[in-house]
Amino acid sequence: xxxxxxxxxxxxxxxxxxxxxxxxxxxxxxxxxxxxxxxxxxxxxxxxxxxxxxxxxxxxxxxxxxxxxxxxxxxxxxx
Numbered sequence: 001x002x003x004x005x006x007x008x009x010x011x012x013x014x015x016x017x018x019x020x021x022x023x024x025x026x027x028x029x030x031x032x033x034x035x036x037x038x039x040x041x042x043x044x045x046x047x048x049x050x051x052x053x054x055x056x057x058x059x060x061x062x063x064x065x066x067x068x069x070x071x072x073x074x075x076x077x078x079x
Contacts, residue, residue, distance in 0.1 A: 006032075041078060045069045 008016065016028045025031045049065055052058045058065070 037078075041073060 016031050019025050019031045020028060025034065045066060048069060049062055052060075052065055053062070060068070
């Protein structure tokens with residue numbers, strides 16, 4: 001896996017440390033990778049919602065579509 005060097009503001013550094021100390025994550029890298037995965041999932045959902053709204057062929061509300069995508073991601077173990 002490629003290594004990167006990044007800098008954090010003091011509040012973000014403290015937040016990252018707290019996430020690791022809570023034992024939910026084993027390292028700051030795990031926290032950052034989890035945040036990136038979640039951001040990518042949100043981008044995918046937004047793109048699909050926008051495409052669906054622009055198609056003019058939907059009967060579902062945006063909230064219903066979002067719920068369907070969340071259920072799909074959860075079933076695939078991605079959420």
